[in-house]
Amino acid sequence: MxxxxxxxxxxxxxxxxxxxxxxxxxxxxxxxxxxxxxxxxxxxxxxxxxxxxxxxxxxxxxxxxxxxxxxxxxxxxxxxxxxxxxxxxxxxxxxxxxxxxxxxxxxxxxxxxxxxxxxxxxxxLPVAGATAYDGVTQLGLREGQTLLINGVGGGVGVAAAQIARDLGVNVIGTGSEDKRALVETLGATLVPSGDGVGERIRQIMPDGVDAIFDLAGGEALRAVADLVSDKTKLISAGDPSVGDLGGHMMERDRTSRVLEIVAQLVADGKLDxxxxxxxxxxxxxxxxxxxxxxxxxxxxxxxxx
Known part of the structure; x- marks a missing residue:
């Protein structure tokens, strides 16, 4: 048994x-x-x-x-x-x-x-690492652009921040204050989540961000959705209501190819x-x-x- x-x-x-x-x-x-x-x-x-x-x-x-x-x-x-x-x-x-x-x-x-x-x-890696890779690469960001990861402190967010950083993308993440030390080790900027989060991000990025990778959903998603003007760059990993905000659900690859890529990133020391x-x-x-x-x-x- x-x-x-x-x-x-x-x-x-x-x-x-x-x-x-x-x-x-x-x-x-x-x-x-x-x-x-x-x-x-x-x-x-x-x-x-x-x-x-x-x-x-x-x-x-x-x-x-x-x-x-x-x-x-x-x-x-x-x-x-x-x-x-x-x-x-x-x-x-x-x-x-x-x-x-x-x-x-x-x-x-x-x-x-x-x-x-x-x-x-x-x-x-099969869920968190691969989801992070799929989401970041789908957004097609260029070096120097800024990505907001909504809910950066969990497994997907931690991986996504590192993958984006490796591509030369600037990362802002929302999350609880107790995750600040972890997030800052990723080279990302933490903005505390909760009431007023949109305004706090605007203080750092007055013109908004280039893309949003949402991992929180619900009210947390709605609180930041208007920070990106190009809604093709608004994706969510788990909240279908992102479509009501002009964005879309991220697409998962779910193949061995992506697993091999993220495992190599870990092996090369680029992804922890x-x-x-x-x-x-x-x-x-x-x-x-x-x-x-x-x-x-x-x-x-x-x-x-």
Missing amino acids: VKAFGYRTNGGPEVQEFLELDMPTPMPGELLVEVRSAGVNPVDWKIRQGLFGGASEGDLPAVLGSEVSGVVRGVGKDVDGFAENDEVFGSVAPGSGAFTEYTLVTANAAARKPPQVSFNDAAT PHVEDVRSLDEAADAVAAVEIGHARGKVVIAVS
């Missing part, structure tokens, strides 16, 4: 529990991975909550988590480029989860882990995922809570084995 952390019904933290599941079998296009580390993301608790639609009976129990690193222990049919014992990282296959000892990973959404990259760092909190699988509830409450600085990772 395989130990996992998940839920049997949608709801708040109270529905989370440890599960004992059968060893998964890789289907065509999938890898069986012995999990070393799993990244924790806001999308994990939102799925548990049912914010993207409630889980059907056939999908339960469900395992939390969506990105992992580990060692290949089985290869499904129609998979090229991977073999048993390969060290890999990637996104879990549909119906699978990350907070577990063994999981299934979609082969075309996985990549080999460079030896210079730790399992903990690699586990942050800033894994600030590592918990054991037994502490999975605490790891989810750190992200759900919003107190996490950088990335939270569950080290499974």
Whole structure:
């Protein structure tokens, strides 16, 4: 049996529990991975909550988590480029989860882990690192332009700030004051979020910014949307209402190509995922809570084995 952390019904933290599941079998296009580390993301608790639609009976129990690193222990049919014992990282296959000892990973959404990259760092790349890369590159900013990252203190924001900085783009980020030290190490300028955030940014950039990469959504998005005049440069990673403001949802690549690029950035020392909190699988509830409450600085990772 395989130990996992998940839920049997949608709801708040109270529905989370440890599960004992059968060893998964890789289907065509999938890898069986012995999990070393799993990244924790806001999308994990939102799925548990049912914010993207409630889980059907056939999908339960469900395992939390969506990105992992580990060692290949089985290869499904129609998979090229991977073999048993390969060290890999990637996104879990549909119906699978990350907070577990063994999981299934979609082969075309996985990549080999460079030896210079730790399992903990690699586990942050399929969701946070790749989302950051996709968002920054889609905006097509030139050297010397200014990007506002709305919600810079989380895993995606931390990665996006570094990727943009590497391109010669100036970065302003909104976030809580307690994340100032982290944000400033990224070469970014922190503007405290909350009431009056738009005016505080205008004090630094009277003419607004060249682009906005929104990672906060809701009222926080609406508070800054008018800071960019070219609405093609307003994108959000999670709030479809960005369309009502003239912007659009960012597009995800979700392929091995992007994973290989961001892993190389880590290997080259250009991208530090800033894994600030590592918990054991037994502490999975605490790891989810750190992200759900919003107190996490950088990335939270569950080290499974």
